[in-house]
Amino acid sequence: MAPWLCISAVILLMAGEDVLSKEECPKTVVTSCKDCIRTGPFCAWCKKLNFTKQGEPDATRCDTTEALRSRGCENDDIVSPASSYTKLSDRPLSRGSGQNEDPVQLQPQAVRLNLRPGKPVSLRFRFRRVEDYPVDLYYLMDLSYSMKDDLENVKSLGKDLMKALGQITKRARIGFGSFVDKVALPFTNTNPAKVQKPCPEDERVCQPAFGYQHVLSLTDQAEEFNQIVSMQSISGNLDSPEGGLDAIMQAAVCGNKIGWGDSTRLLVFATDDGFHMAGDGKLAAILEPNDGQCHLDKSIYSKSSEMDYPSVGQLAQKLAENNIQPIFAVTQNVAPVYQKLKEMIPKSEVGVLSKNSDNVVRLIETAYKSLSSNVIVTHENLPEDIKVTYTSNCENGGVPGPRGVCNNVGIGKEVEFVVTVTADKCTKEQSFQIGPLGFREKMNITVVTECECVCRDPLNKNDPACGGQGQVTCGTCVCNKDFVGQRCECRMGDKNERDLREACRFNNGSVCSNLGDCVCGLCQCHAGEDGRNIYGRFCECDDRSCPLHHNRLCGGNGKCDCGKCLCHQGYDGEACDCKKSDEACRKGTSVCSGRGNCTCNICHCLPGYKRPFCEECPGCPSPCGKIASCVECLGFNSGPLKENCNSMCSKVKHKVVEALTDKKPCRWKRSDNCWMIYSVKELDGIDNYDVTIQKKLECPKPPDLAAIIGGSFAGVALIGLLLLLILKGIIHMKDLKEFRRFENEKKKAKWTNADNPLFKTATTTVQNPNFSGD
CATH class of the missing domain: 3.40.50.410 (von Willebrand factor, type A domain)
Known part of the structure; x- marks a missing residue:
């Protein structure tokens, strides 16, 4: 990206930071144009005659420019001083040797700034080192x-x-x-x-x-x-x-x-x-x-x-x-x-x-x-209420800072800086200097704050707009002596004070609804503490007592006037919540899919169908069975509607194909037990369908007797074999159990191992004690 594109973007961000975020005009006590523009950088004053309603205070003339425009104040009637600057000395930079009597290394040399407090102004200045500078x-x-x-x-x-x-x-x-x-x-x-x-x-x-x-x-x-x-x-x-x-x-x-x-x-x-x-x-x-x-x-x-x-x-x-x-x-x-x-x-x-x-x-x-x-640009003698930031076209110079810095600046090389100056409040005329450190050249900056209104009113002390008893100043009347009122319509002492106060009561109620002052029989309403504009013959109206929609007064689509919403073009309803359009109801050329009405730019669907376009009916039965008879007569020329198919199925468009690609088609059985396969798409309107029918039916095959008989015999044989095996297993288990019981009993018999004391053997053995065995 080009350096100056970066700098321009930074300047816009700096100068319009608040604009990009939020322009507001604080609601304070304002009685004149001067008070208004000193309230905040985004406050503007409407000098249009008859801009205020009866009883409405002049403070309502003070608001943001956009708000005043929306209330009917033309651009020519809006007073909002802007920040600007004028070059007082702008000699071109020297291109030759520094041996000139007075070489110029900085341009411009003197500038006058007209600053609206809170609104910055940015100006460029250039610097170039000359050759042979002393x-x-x-x-x-x-x-x-x-x-x-x-x-x-x-x-x-x-x-x-x-x-x-x-x-x-x-x-x-x-x-x-x-x-x-x-x-x-x-x-x-x-x-x-x-x-x-x-x-x-x-x-x-x-x-x-x-x-x-x-x-x-x-x-x-x-x-x-x-x-x-x-x-x-x-x-x-x-x-x-x-x-x-x-x-x-x-x-x-x-x-x-x-x-x-x-x-x-x-x-x-x-x-x-x-x-x-x-x-x-x-x-x-x-x-x-x-x-x-x-x-x-x-x-x-x-x-x-x-x-x-x-x-x-x-x-x-x-x-x-x-x-x-x-x-x-x-x-x-x-x-x-x-x-x-x-x-x-x-x-x-x-x-x-x-x-x-x-x-x-x-x-x-x-x-x-x-x-x-290394060129370092800074300021001297900066007044207390003035702020200065710098950017440059050098590398890493696009970020605003308290100094402007450019490195590696050779002799004859030109660098440019952008100085952004902001005044915090209204001050007297002041001046300070800006320049590169180490060089005698400085740019002198004179600052004048713009805190006065220039309305260019006619110098007529008996202006008809003020009843011939006052002078118009920025849209308001400055009355002559002994005259009061927004239009100098009342002369002090002409009427009884009690009668005048009674003229400020509505149905014997409180004076000016306790929201204003009775001046010469006319209510001059106060500014509401919550930012409301109070007006009316008896201060009975304001611009906040209107219905809300989506937590916005008149839905953000109208203007509140004495409790009623005056809707902008294209909107209707008590809270201007109804948009006179079917744009949000339309999908293609269809409005609410033909299954609902578009009211206030919202579809109101038939029972079962869902917004935004009434396309789907989650709780409705499947249309598969509903149009099965029409499918049978249209696709196969059979069924109960065969004789009057065209009249009964006039809303059903159909086509027959060899095979369907729909993964979940409708399946419906005819009276001959054959299945019809088809897909259904619901069209705009009621009972309008587009049907795709598979040409081939799915009919059940006749029974195979040989297979049934063979299968039955094989099944019986298999069952008999299984029964024999089970019986054999039961007998074997029973025998095994008896054998084990016999073995256990046998182990318990002790007489088989004992000696009989009455038993004598048939032989007697005698041993010779003298026989040694050799």
Whole structure:
């Protein structure tokens, strides 16, 4: 998808988010057009004369545009200020070199916004970096003793820096400043001797302790840079963190003394240690907060020991206000600390120095390319009641956010952003600026809120529409002195007050039905607390006391007027619940399948048939038997209706086929026991059928006597065999049972194993005691 298609979709979603979800006009106390449009972004006012009914309050003129249209207010009579913008300065972007006196990198340059509170307006602006745009580089160096070797390399840095910057632009300038820390305990040894020489004793050249000093204003002379910096010497302090934030603050806000020009402003911050920040000054009893102002006195920060360190947020704000982009050139040991600082300071970079800073030029080149190719668009001096979001045509730029971001933007490449501005409430004329961080060009935006009605009424103080006693203002009458009423129809003091109040009673009831005020004999109805519009001669009517259908007043198809529904065209009924159409009853050309009536666009079917189209009758008997006689006479020219088949079966269409494909056809037996096979489809109307008849009947075959006899004999033989087998089995089981019983009895007989004491054997054995057996 094209980038601008994505952006356009986002703009539509942003600008019309509420429209897509729900447009509403809150019901509040409204007495004029001005009150109305201040109530909400979707409130509009109808200035049409005679728009309100008798007694109806003027607050009913205030509603959404769509609601007013539905009540008869024409577009020309609807007052609803829209948000818009006008370009005040729109010079084209420069295409040539940045050596022009006043190159244009941002378009447009000034815009006036007319904002309706709550309704955003979106405008596009373009940015393109020009070639040879001037660059100012201010080198701010830590001169604590640990940076001694680094200082020696920086002393000859001028030519290399100018040569590197010359590859970027022909208009480059460099400057120099240095810092250590506050000259106060516990940051610096305050012994007078140590203040004068805070370095070790063996160090010959050492300058006194100091906080921040500006050494060289921005110049295009590299030799001057080398000469001035070569005269610098090292200094020292006690603790590890340095007063770097003090130095950055003064370098940022002392623009005239530093010499910042209309250029890309770079501040190179070189150190090998961390930094003190707001609150640390309390350690030295320094309680006064940093005021963010310039305090350079003879190039020395004069408030170093009187004001606390600035906070990171305060520093980030001042850097952004002065379009300064810091490059933190730090050693490896503190790089993580400055990476965190980079996250809090937009348009900043971190580079890692070598041990003696001999890579500082290459580091600055790399950081500058990264900074200059990343375009971050944001705002300054934004009023409290104004909101701003950005989208861009860059990669991942289609999501609205608090900043517009485009990366990898080369010189001469054009990028576009969409700014969406919303006012929360009516305010006086205010202005703010939008532009890319690090560049001096800003688009000035003037915001004017649209909170007044412009109705262009005729200047007639005695307008006939107001009874000749008032002036029409946005559809309502502003009466002359002593005249009252919606049309200035009553003059105060003309009638007795009691008679006037009686004129506001209906059948001696309460005055104006307790829903309004009696003004000069006429009821002026109140606005209902629940959003009802109350009107009528005696405030007896409203637009809510009507029947509901589907929980909607008048079914959503009509307008409630004094308790009765005035239906829209095509609807009828007490609650406009009856649609004058048979569209929902129609299937093809048939209405309710010819078995019902269509009323209110709903089929009312004959008993048994079901909606929506009266096609099916779940409880009705099958038509198979109902048309069997017609099937027999139409398909086979037989049966009881054979003689008058055409007249009795005139509503039955039929055809005869060789075989049916219907899986569950009708089957019906004729008088000759043959089965008729057919399928039935019920047509629109009553007793209308379409029948498909199978040509061949299914008749039962005659009995096979041989098979019956053979089968009977075989069956008898089989039964006899089975009986014999069963009998044999019974006898066998009985014998087996008797045998087992005999065996058991036999085991119980003990006399078979016992010796008879009366029994003597027929022989006697005598043993010779002397016989040894050998």
